[in-house]
Every structure is written in structure tokens, then in C-alpha cells.
Amino acid sequence: MRKLTDAEQEKIKLLTKNQVSLTLIEPTETGLKKSIMDATGSVRSYLKNENIHDYELQNQGTKNKVMLPAIIHTGFKIIKSKTSLYRPSTKKGDPRIWFYGLTKVADPNDIIGITFYNDSFQVFNLTKLEIKELIYSSILNPFQELVNAISTSENEVAFELLAMLRKIANAGPIPSMVDADTSVGRTLETALGININSSKQPDYKGIELKSFRNSRTNRKNLFAQVPDWKLSKFKSSAEILDNFGYDRDDDFKLYCTVSAITRNSQGLNLRIDNDIKQLIENSDKPEVGDFVVWTLDKLHNRLKSKHKETFWVEAESTRINNREHFQYKLVEHTKKPITSQFDLLIEQGIITLDHLIKRNSKGKVVEKGPLFKIKPKGIELLFPPSESYNLIA
Secondary structure, X not given: XXXXXXXXXXXXXXXHHOOOOOEEEOOOHHHHHHOOEEXXXXXXXXXXXXXXXXXXXXXXXXXXXXXXXXXXXXXXXXXXXXXXXXXOOOOOOOOEEEEOOHHHOOOOOOOXXXXXXXXEEEEEEOOOOXXXXXXXXXXXXXXXXXXXXXXXXXXXXXXXXXXHHHHHHOOOOEEOOOOOOOHHHHHHHHHOOOOOOOOOXXXXXXXXXXXXXXXXXXXXXXXXXXXXXXXXXXXXXXHHHHHHOEEEOOEEEEEEEEOOXXXXXXXXXXXXXXXXXXXXXXXXXXXOOEEEEEEHHHHHHHHHHHOOEXXXXXXXXXXEOOEEXXXXXXXXXXXXXXXXXXXXXXXXXXXXXXXXXXXXXXOOEEEOOOEEEEOHHHHHHHOOOOEEEEOOO
């Protein structure tokens, strides 16, 4: 695809701000003449990630062609159309896509925007369409209705959760459920009626809740993820503990932070090997060296699934009658993390890893991590621009 113009980039930013998730395609002169376009990698990924169509599962040949409704937006009018998704019988069956009627609105090398809503492809010429004017027009138009409908649909659950949080916050400080570092989150989830569990799924109807005591230095939890034991030298958390643990009270434990920019007191650090797409944990003990690995693909997928949409809830902690209470005050609302930034932030020491392993007096090994955590300043680097909400009226 050719480089986007500044105007095209501004149009995409405006659509993204309005929660419109889209992909782009650039028809060639030959493609428009033959009514055929290659379904590029980004288009295929969009269709698969949005559960619209998976070319990998589609057989070759015309008889396996998939037809779906399409609406082509021209501004104040629409063209009802159809989309064909298929893999030709020739050669490797490279994926193809076509929108019938596209030649009426597109010239060669225009950038075509594609989104999917209401069981139909919504297609528009990003190069030519006056996106801003249509969205903010005082005259109702189909494109404005589309953007408003998508924005409302995308924000429906968020507004519902925000209303619940404001009700909780305006009731005043809430006594802690337990005396622990995790109590700020557990107390809020209990107030919301969310069962406490160890599920990897987001907490509330697809939205992840991350609560924390107000501090400019405390790191925030991103997610927990064990290493890929099959690819690792060590095969269990117990083996990590045996090599680097220490006695503390009645437990033998390893509670430490590991960073890519320095070695900790246990001699551990992280590094990314981009050639093999792995995050590697290393020991300065010559007989140990590299001992566990994570594939970057796995970490990226965990980040995307856990933080597709997140409410970061800030609480003020006070003690009343010798019991910690939480006044929930602010929410930072983030969406769609930038996975490529994840690797950079690890290399910069902004995202770190916490081991939380111990063997109790009965000999049982318990692992609460490894936890990937991010410094407060890293949130704005890992996610597109967020929305902030005050909870106190």
C-alpha cells in the first residue's frame, strides 16, 4: 500500500476516536478493470480477528466463494452491494476480495476504508470522502448514522460500568475485604458483584478492571503468564525457586522484580531476541545462563485478550478504625494495546516481570505469577490516547 497522506491519516484518527475499527485496501488500475483485489495481510487479519471470515479455512474454487452484504457510502447516499470472498483454483489460491459497484466510487490508488457493522461490510473511499464534515454535519446522513451507531455500541458496556463505579464512589470509602496488597481490587470487584476467581478473561462483560492505590511510583499489573516450559531449560516454577530462592519466615521463596536494563540481587535479567521472537530470562550463574523463555507471540496475544478494553481505577487509601478503606476516585479507560510497543517497553525497563514463588512449610510450591507489570508513565505509551473520568460527583 502507498504511504497515506496527512489528510488520510487525520481521517483515520477521527474514525478511531469514534471507536470505528477498520482496515484499508488500495485498488490498482488492473484490479478495478478486472473487478478483483488481493486480500492483503492486514485485510485478512482484520477479517479473522473480527470473526468475519478466515481465508485459511476456505477451500479454493468458485463453488467455495462466500458472499456477504455490503454498503458503499458515498456521503449522503449509499449503494447497496455485495462482497465476494474467495480463493481461486489457480496457483496457491491467493485470497481475493471484491465489492460490487466499487468502480463507481474509486479510482486507482485511492485508499478504501472497510469496517463491518450490522452483518454488512461498510465500505467508503477514505481518500475522497469528507469524513469530518459528514460526522459533524447538521444534516443527518448515512455515514454519520453509521459512525454514531458504532460508537454507541462500542461504548454501551463502558457507560454501564462507569455508572456503577460512580454509584459506588459516591457512597464514600469502602472497608477493605482483606488485609493484602490485592485488597484494592478485590474490594471493588465485590462491590460490583463480580466473583473473585483466577480466570484469564476480562472482569466485566469484556472490560478488564485494574484497581490500584493512588501513587506515581507503583507499577500496574498487566497480566500473569508462565514461561513456555517446552522451550525452556527449566521446566517448572519449583526449579526456578530451587536455584534462586531464599528463606524468609516460615517459607522458602523468590519474590523479586526482573528487568531488561539491570540485573537484580539474584543475578537475573531479561532480554528480547527479535530473531527468534522470544523474551528470555537469564542468570549470571555460568552453569545456568538462559533458563526460561516466553514467545513474543504468546505475550502479545495475552496483552490483546486481557486488555482489549480496560478500566484502570485509582483509589485513595485511608485507615478508619484501624482498617483500610478505599475511596475510588478516577478511571482511565484504554483500548487496543499497541503490541509492538510491548517489546520496546520491556527493553526500556518500563515493563518488568515479578516472580512470586514460594514453598510453604508443607513443601507445596505456590506461584502467583510471573506477573508482567508496567510503570505508570508506560500506560500512555502502550495504548492509544485514553479517556479519563472522575467518579466523584
